[in-house]
Amino acid sequence: MAEKKTHKVTLIPGDGIGPEVTQAVVRILEATGVKWEWERFAAGAEAFEIFGEYIPADLSDSITRNKVALKGPVTTPIGGGFKSINVTLRKQFDLFANFRPIKNLPGLDSKWPGVDLIIVRENTEGEYVGLEHEVVPGVVESIKVITEKGSTRIAKFAFEYARKHGRKKIHSIHKANIMKLSDGLFLRCARKVSEGFPEIFYGEHIIDNTCMQLVMNPYQYDTLLLENLYGDIVSDLCAAFVGGLGLVPGANLGAECAIFEAVHGSAPDIAGKDLANPTALLQSAILMLHHLDETEAANKLQKALETVYAERKCLTRDVGGTCGTTQFADAVLAAMETDTSL
Secondary structure (H helix, E strand, O other): OOOOOEEEEEEEOOOOOHHHHHHHHHHHHHOOOOEEEEEEOOOOHHHHHHHOOOOOHHHHHHHHHHOEEEEOOOOOOOOOOOOOHHHHHHHHOOOOEEEEEEEOOOOOOOOOOOOEEEEEEEOOOEHHHOOEEEEEOOEEEEOOEOOHHHHHHHHHHHHHHHHHHOOOEEEEEEOOOOOOOHHHHHHHHHHHHHOOOOOOEEEEEEHHHHHHHHHHOHHHOOEEEEOHHHHHHHHHHHHHHHOOOOOOEEEEEOOOOEEEEEOOOOOHHHOOOOOOOOHHHHHHHHHHHHHOOOHHHHHHHHHHHHHHHHHOOOOEHHHOOOEOHHHHHHHHHHHHHHOOOO
């Protein structure tokens, strides 16, 4: 029998509740039977205090070498300070696809049960290219960049994923009625790509109408294809259907590297109190297992997580329970140990 491969993964615990949820997730991952070698690094304000850099060179080298990273939340200053670590890493490693599946967990009441949405967001262009300057005092110009290359490859990603996983519909979300050149280019690229996937329905909705339609009836959508800013907003909106950002995974995927991350904030108010819910990072780690072709471990972990939620015996406070981070992780581990189906 061949020896199991050891997966070398760059680990960025982050700040706030990041180290706690990361520790819990690493404990669970190491119990799956998959072999890991973790390379831990600080990022953001903590890294700057130690190294004088927000993204240390050693961290960048590790991601380049390992091709895979697991990242907890890192605080981003608002209205000043250093640039978003998330945005910087996505641009540095050309992680052009932001992928967020939105599905309900069992045992949690929701106005919208049975939601099953895929959000595919272009991750490197649009308003997030960071091209801003003050023209004259009191007048600031921010430049939105859309390219044929970027729009075509994110559309191909969405359609190829849909074909592989049997998704039936893709809607491009846009504001081409106002931004006729930039969003118009995005739509032309998506339409051209859609011609190669005749089995998948292709539609287009304006962003503001989409937000209303989602709130009225999210079931009308399957896969949403969006530019960077629209995707950021809509993916958070859709997370509300299933309980919020603390429950949904996030993956940033490129041709060479992938970073899997919790998409919620660093919640400094509860940091160090063993109160945080590690579900978002755990679900992101499940996506990482699939990415690494560790399908059996991914399925077993997903089943264990859903068992804990369905039983409702040991949930964290944000989802109506009384358990802490460590107890929740213990419950997931126990569910894995008692699962004999895999």
